[in-house]
Amino acid sequence: xxxxxxxxxxxxxxxxxxxxxxxxxxxxxxxxxxxxxxxxxxxxxxxxxxxxxxxxxxxxxxxxxxxxxxxxxxxxxxxxxxxxxxxxxxxxxxxxxxxxxxxxxxxxxxxxxxxxxxxxxxxxxxxxxxxxxxxxxxxxxxxxxxxxxxxxxxxxxxxxxxxxxxxxxxxxxxxxxxxxxxxxxxxxxxxxxxxxxxxxxxxxxxxxxxxxxxxxxxxxxxxxxxxxxxxxxxxxxxxxxxxxxxxxxxxxxxxxxxxxxxxxxxxxxxxxxxxxxxxxxxxxxxxxxxxxxxxxxxxxxxxxxxxxxxxxxxxxxxxxxxxxxxxxxxxxxxxxxxxxxxxxxxxxxxxxxxxxxxxxxxxxxxxxxxxxxxxxxxxxxxxxxxxxxxxxxxxxxxxxxxxxxxxxxxxxxxxxxxxxxxxxxxxxxxxxxxxxxxxxxxxxxxxxxxxxxxxxxxxxxxxxxxxxxxxxxxxx
Amino acid sequence: xxxxxxxxxxxxxxxxxxxxxxxxxxxxxxxxxxxxxxxxxxxxxxxxxxxxxxxxxxxxxxxxxxxxxxxxxxxxxxxxxxxxxxxxxxxxxxxxxxxxxxxxxxxxxxxxxxxxxxxxxxxxxxxxxxxxxxxxxxxxxxxxxxxxxxxxxxxxxxxxxxxxxxxxxxxxxxxxxxxxxxxxxxxxxxxxxxxxxxxxxxxxxxxxxxxxxxxxxxxxxxxxxxxxxxxxxxxxxxxxxxxxxxxxxxxxxxxxxxxxxxxxxxxxxxxxxxxxxxxxxxxxxxxxxxxxxxxxxxxxxxxxxxxxxxxxxxxxxxxxxxxxxxxxxxxxxxxxxxxxxxxxxxxxxxxxxxxxxxxxxxxxxxxxxxxxxxxxxxxxxxxxxxxxxxxxxxxxxxxxxxxxxxxxxxxxxxxxxxxxxxxxxxxxxxxxxxxxxxxxxxxxxxxxxxxxxxxxxxxxxxxxxxxxxxxxxxxx
Numbered sequence: 001x002x003x004x005x006x007x008x009x010x011x012x013x014x015x016x017x018x019x020x021x022x023x024x025x026x027x028x029x030x031x032x033x034x035x036x037x038x039x040x041x042x043x044x045x046x047x048x049x050x051x052x053x054x055x056x057x058x059x060x061x062x063x064x065x066x067x068x069x070x071x072x073x074x075x076x077x078x079x080x081x082x083x084x085x086x087x088x089x090x091x092x093x094x095x096x097x098x099x100x101x102x103x104x105x106x107x108x109x110x111x112x113x114x115x116x117x118x119x120x121x122x123x124x125x126x127x128x129x130x131x132x133x134x135x136x137x138x139x140x141x142x143x144x145x146x147x148x149x150x151x152x153x154x155x156x157x158x159x160x161x162x163x164x165x166x167x168x169x170x171x172x173x174x175x176x177x178x179x180x181x182x183x184x185x186x187x188x189x190x191x192x193x194x195x196x197x198x199x200x201x202x203x204x205x206x207x208x209x210x211x212x213x214x215x216x217x218x219x220x221x222x223x224x225x226x227x228x229x230x231x232x233x234x235x236x237x238x239x240x241x242x243x244x245x246x247x248x249x250x251x252x253x254x255x256x257x258x259x260x261x262x263x264x265x266x267x268x269x270x271x272x273x274x275x276x277x278x279x280x281x282x283x284x285x286x287x288x289x290x291x292x293x294x295x296x297x298x299x300x301x302x303x304x305x306x307x308x309x310x311x312x313x314x315x316x317x318x319x320x321x322x323x324x325x326x327x328x329x330x331x332x333x334x335x336x337x338x339x340x341x342x343x344x345x346x347x348x349x350x351x352x353x354x355x356x357x358x359x360x361x362x363x364x365x366x367x368x369x370x371x372x373x374x375x376x377x378x379x380x381x382x383x384x385x386x387x388x389x390x391x392x393x394x395x396x397x398x399x400x401x402x403x404x405x406x407x408x409x410x411x412x413x414x415x416x417x418x419x420x421x422x423x424x425x426x427x428x429x430x431x432x433x434x435x436x437x438x439x440x441x442x443x444x445x446x447x448x449x450x451x452x453x454x455x456x457x458x459x460x461x462x463x464x465x466x467x468x469x470x471x472x473x474x475x476x
Numbered sequence: 477x478x479x480x481x482x483x484x485x486x487x488x489x490x491x492x493x494x495x496x497x498x499x500x501x502x503x504x505x506x507x508x509x510x511x512x513x514x515x516x517x518x519x520x521x522x523x524x525x526x527x528x529x530x531x532x533x534x535x536x537x538x539x540x541x542x543x544x545x546x547x548x549x550x551x552x553x554x555x556x557x558x559x560x561x562x563x564x565x566x567x568x569x570x571x572x573x574x575x576x577x578x579x580x581x582x583x584x585x586x587x588x589x590x591x592x593x594x595x596x597x598x599x600x601x602x603x604x605x606x607x608x609x610x611x612x613x614x615x616x617x618x619x620x621x622x623x624x625x626x627x628x629x630x631x632x633x634x635x636x637x638x639x640x641x642x643x644x645x646x647x648x649x650x651x652x653x654x655x656x657x658x659x660x661x662x663x664x665x666x667x668x669x670x671x672x673x674x675x676x677x678x679x680x681x682x683x684x685x686x687x688x689x690x691x692x693x694x695x696x697x698x699x700x701x702x703x704x705x706x707x708x709x710x711x712x713x714x715x716x717x718x719x720x721x722x723x724x725x726x727x728x729x730x731x732x733x734x735x736x737x738x739x740x741x742x743x744x745x746x747x748x749x750x751x752x753x754x755x756x757x758x759x760x761x762x763x764x765x766x767x768x769x770x771x772x773x774x775x776x777x778x779x780x781x782x783x784x785x786x787x788x789x790x791x792x793x794x795x796x797x798x799x800x801x802x803x804x805x806x807x808x809x810x811x812x813x814x815x816x817x818x819x820x821x822x823x824x825x826x827x828x829x830x831x832x833x834x835x836x837x838x839x840x841x842x843x844x845x846x847x848x849x850x851x852x853x854x855x856x857x858x859x860x861x862x863x864x865x866x867x868x869x870x871x872x873x874x875x876x877x878x879x880x881x882x883x884x885x886x887x888x889x890x891x892x893x894x895x896x897x898x899x900x901x902x903x904x905x906x907x908x909x910x911x912x913x914x915x916x917x918x919x920x921x922x923x924x925x926x927x928x929x930x931x932x933x934x935x936x937x938x939x940x941x942x943x944x945x946x947x948x949x950x951x952x
Contacts, residue, residue, distance in 0.1 A: 001562035003494045013566050014486030017573040018479045035811045038589035046597035050838040067586030072575045084575030086477035090489050092572035096778040097493040099548045099560030110543030113514035121522035139822035164672025165642030167649030184800040194670020196640025302572040303824050324660040326914040335511045346615040348779050362526040438802040
């Protein structure tokens, strides 16, 4: 593409994005398409000849946009919502144009060093100790996989890197402990690493959905007695289900006494620790061996950017370094080559968007916006509590509220579950907002996640009105 | 950021990128920085208050750009070079603005369906059979990890998903076979999955650096006799070291007879198969169980986009699906939810850039450009062959040429190795071009990878002149 054409379409698409951001609220949050609609709107065979950017952009509007769920919409409240803020979007433009691959220092010094600098800034903002060293992966799933791989590597006597887990008679049955509410990616990581589902022991939670340390202690003792070898505990700060916070200090005590690896999953909740008065949510995490927080969740960085920290970078390197001749460089003794710290060899210039976002908003600016989300969540929770036909189902620690409709006179749980499932579908079918659900103690629970940079009280008010209106229409 | 400001800086940065692409040749390919220079040019503490985009952009130019290795430069010839073409860059701008996460169909139908459509287009272009189903991961390292995880899952009797590999007396010692020249990511995947280095058996290569099928057969028989259980073979089409092509049809014969999983790593070489007269390089890959090709390597798509194909998507799903309540949707029976097909839950809208690139260039346009790279590589190889002081060290199948200086009168290998190492450093120290190296049969080998969309004969001529000039200066 001649650069004159790049300029023309670049300017046009910047305006397209600006118009999108200006008018995102005119889109339904959820698209109206049925499975297969987008696919059927596109040719089944690849284009033989070149097509013009005008055609491609027209098809973007015609075929792709009707199939978009608008994550960047202030009334997107499903899962954990996220924001692609403007400085983050602009940084991604630059990062894709530079197209560098920071697998080794030499292959792009700025990737290695800006990642080091920005993750150290973030570490300071989170109040983690100096010894925590960070590296960027794509998602929390990948970060957690690396944390648990480190737990495996930490069992030095087993030498699993060389000998593997299987076909040996000197590897005991191993056990990792997670709460009932740990994220599915934790189980997936344990399976992927070759431990199997059987290695997972789920510890019950208390009435506030927090891992029960007494149960953890008992489980470990029981397993040891039965010849199993405990090796790892995963604690969560902000569970996906209901944002509960495991008692990390008590869990860290147990891990230290039992010599177990502690991985702290603060993928969602961790961001809140940059607010000084919220720093306490990470109490105990300074004793974790590995830790993950996702700036692409609640820090206005476009996906994907998961920040993984560990106090033991040399162990991470020992688990993953493997340097073929064609990747050796004359600087290897003087630098960190980030390919040595994980599965993926290739490394996009992801830190650029974190750098842009941290600088554009500043620590105080980010904290102010997150603080506002906490305020909005409390506001919404207050509406729920004050309403006779709704109730809260979990404590509100962050920007996410778990609740359900509970009209007077409807008291059996199966009916309530059905009612709330129907209510959620009715609300989402309006396509004006997007909420998701979970189950807490068997109860069908509606979740509203508040974390978009543009979400205002008026957005919540309209969603709240919609919930009440639809509740009147739901029949069970 | 007000959208008026987004427009202003968006236009400014589009022009920044256009100027960069126009003038990229004025940059040295390799930066002059020493380890720590970029880091030291940045504050050690995070910014407390917001900073202006003008400041951020000024610092981009001042601190970051001097630390960039210019992968998007037509004289970048190290590793496998790659190109961020303009349509790909523009698509990434859109993708970061939409900021969708296609973990389930409902969370963004367009992500699931455009990924399906574009990977099927690519499948057709590669001449792979209809049964091959594709999914996008970040890098070939991740794709290969999933291929080998499938090989593990395919051993149904072991039920490793549930029971894991360790702490059992019914799991034999397992063995995967790779060539001596398989990519380091294959070994890393085997280690990560819990098999250990001991599970890797490296099969010797022939004089053209191709896995020797007779040696593979012998190794399998020997291992079986010794009570080991073979489970997987990885064949490579275009090894990273020297782009050699393993004899996939013969390897597929062995895999079928021995009931072994066949993973084909065509991360680099596979792209060439879109050229009709080059399709033969993938002969045999239609019988692979899993297959990887990286459009971000040699198809002008910005990093990262690795295309993973398998004939057995249900097996991939069986290995990786794990659906917590909060990710269930009412459409689960009618759609594919891509989170079920791998480790990462989050999924960026990566197919958008592939769609833009395939359409903007068209199949014929892409094939023409790759054909030109093949021509340039043959041209360069011809120069090497015709020169009395240089020699080729491997067959040239694609866009990469392996060679060394071999001046008359210098015949002992250690001296030649030292000479070529010094020559490479001298050439790279000029920063006018960036070549990398490997070792082939103990010989220090210089590699020139030709694959940037802007690389012309004149660029190669200047690098070739530089090599000859520096050879005259090198003293050993």
